[in-house]
Amino acid sequence: xxxxxxxxxxxxxxxxxxxxxxxxxxxxxxxxxxxxxxxxxxxxxxxxxxxxxxxxxxxxxxxxxxxxxxxxxxxxxxxxxxxxxxxxxxxxxxxxxxxxxxxxxxxxxxxxxxxxxxxxxxxxxxxxxxxxxxxxxxxxxxxxxxxxxxxxxxxxx
Amino acid sequence: xxxxxxxxxxxxxxxxxxxxxxxxxxxxxxxxxxxxxxxxxxxxxxxxxxxxxxxxxxxxxxxxxxxxxxxxxxxxxxxxxxxxxx
Numbered sequence: 001x002x003x004x005x006x007x008x009x010x011x012x013x014x015x016x017x018x019x020x021x022x023x024x025x026x027x028x029x030x031x032x033x034x035x036x037x038x039x040x041x042x043x044x045x046x047x048x049x050x051x052x053x054x055x056x057x058x059x060x061x062x063x064x065x066x067x068x069x070x071x072x073x074x075x076x077x078x079x080x081x082x083x084x085x086x087x088x089x090x091x092x093x094x095x096x097x098x099x100x101x102x103x104x105x106x107x108x109x110x111x112x113x114x115x116x117x118x119x120x121x122x123x124x125x126x127x128x129x130x131x132x133x134x135x136x137x138x139x140x141x142x143x144x145x146x147x148x149x150x151x152x153x154x155x156x157x
Numbered sequence: 158x159x160x161x162x163x164x165x166x167x168x169x170x171x172x173x174x175x176x177x178x179x180x181x182x183x184x185x186x187x188x189x190x191x192x193x194x195x196x197x198x199x200x201x202x203x204x205x206x207x208x209x210x211x212x213x214x215x216x217x218x219x220x221x222x223x224x225x226x227x228x229x230x231x232x233x234x235x236x237x238x239x240x241x242x243x
Binding site: 005006008010012014015016020021024025028031032033034089091115117119122123125126 | 193215216218219222223225226227228229230231232233234235236237238240
């Protein structure tokens with residue numbers, strides 16, 4: 001549980017200027033955001049990233065409801081963007097849970113941009129799991145603890 | 158570690174409930190929270206549902222995100238190259 005989880009790192013070469021690539025990544029997020037990655041109950045209609053530091057990152061569902069994904073931490077067009085991805089392992093948006101997604105746009109030629117992406121702080125999924133475990137263990141309301149679980153599980157059948 | 162010990166011995170809801178002084182629904186509810194958090198997994202054995210701790214919870218999450226960003230960036234590349242600036 002204490003192991004450091006490596007960040008997810010990707011890079012892709014785009015045949016477009018950095019400004020254009022940055023714009024498509026942010027303003028144009030709805031054009032490429034995978035439809036199946038969606039935590040709402042109703043199908044995803046539109047992905048939205050507000051173009052400023054502190055901006056919201058959310059999706060609009062077919063039924064009109066909105067689901068938060070996170071927010072914009074750093075807005076530095078056309079070079080760098082840092083987003084807060086705040087979806088927990090239980091697929092819930094949680095303001096107290098933050099992992100970072102950083103995208104950098106590096107000019108390689110007149111119409112060539114290297115886009116590098118890093119999704120980091122993934123060990124926080126483990127930390128969140130440990131925190132939940134602690135919470136459950138200390139919560140009398142559940143009527144049992146994980147120690148009791150373990151004890152019951154260890155008794156011979 | 159509690160979780161490591163549990164991981165060695167998968168257990169059904171009925172068996173857990175019978176050994177604890179709580180109702181079976183309470184056990185099920187507790188397990189659901191743990192499952193939603195990726196801490197336990199379950200599978201069916203005959204008519205029973207058997208739970209075990211999932212030690213790969215965090216790695217599974219990372220693997221999911223790794224695949225997710227592959228798909229997302231491929232779609233992003235296509236979108237960025239499809240419509241050039243004027």
